[in-house]
Amino acid sequence: MPKARLATVSLAGCFGCHMSLLDLDEALFELAELVEVDRSPLTDIRTMNDCDIGFIEGGCANEDNVHVARLFRKKCRLVCAVGACAVTGGIPALRNNIPLAELLATSYLQDVVDPGIPNDPELPMLLDKVYPIHEVIRVDHTLPGCPPSAQAIALFVKQLLAHEPVSLPYKELHYD
């Protein structure tokens, strides 16, 4: 059986979900038998082929995040929101009930040396809020957890590849 292609990305996340994937330790060899890793921070490949599975860590906080999420939707047969931030917005979404202008003013204008809001064309524009992935693109599967455990990620991948419904044992389903 040809290996499935897996792409992963961290948007408005902390890379904790990717760290959790690495926590599989020697079980990574087993995973490597099942999937070929395409674009991912783990391979440092920046271009993207058509993939079977796309894992998105983190929500969408800026316009670049939206572009990447849309690219994943276009290139991946199954898009999965992985981790609390991708599923709900998570910790970055703590800013969501404060108007963006107020946040930027507090961070860059008040009580700072050389006040000024960063405005380099290289910097992606911030969105008004941090959005969970399913509010930006259609998501096929979700895996909550901050982060989901290595065992939960491995089980999730196996269930996806076997076309089984995602179902986690009680100890592996958590929101924190």
Next chain:
Amino acid sequence: MRFVIDGMTIEAQAGDTILTACRRAGYYIPHLCFHGDLPAQGNCRLCLVESKGRLLPSCLTKVTDGMEVASATEQLHTLRLRLTQMLFVEGNHICPSCEASGNCMLQALGYRLGLLDNHYPQFFPRRPLDASHPQMILDFNRCIQCQLCVRASDQLDQKHAFVVAGRGGEAHITASSSNGQLGSTSFAATDHAAGICPVGVFLGKGVGYVTPIGERRYDRADIAQAGDRNA
């Protein structure tokens, strides 16, 4: 008096509701706004059961002899899942940053129902924090408006420290004082109202994260076995 729920026969006493009889018999029906020391109010609707094709809140429906009730059905599972998802998106339930995580009945219900996502768009409402009381912080971001604190303060503490303010979608719970601050009420951290919240609104000052992750109430067991955090 006897009735049948999900094919199981349960003994009930006169005046029992379906929920109270099931709780005494050790048969779990999901609930958030019910507490054994207070009259039921039917706010959360999670305890809905089916009888004769009708959906009834089991906390308010009196048992009649021989009645047949269903709780563990596919339809009720879906309804409870959607209700729980609505409660999650309506507030700011950011579990990774919440002190009550692992000890929260809303979260535990999500686990029991196999909730993997919130389904609906998040509201991200702007909710206040009330740190005016010397022993307790109120973080209304997590409030699900079950009104247990309001009822406990009224009926168990005789203090009337909390009140529902606003109407419709603007309805919210606040401290019952002229400035709306908890520090201006006679509330004490030893009140029944302080320990009755099913989620994480009431946070004691000077303590936090005392139980390690993995050993908290609902890390160890499902809510049906681990029981209510406010029991």
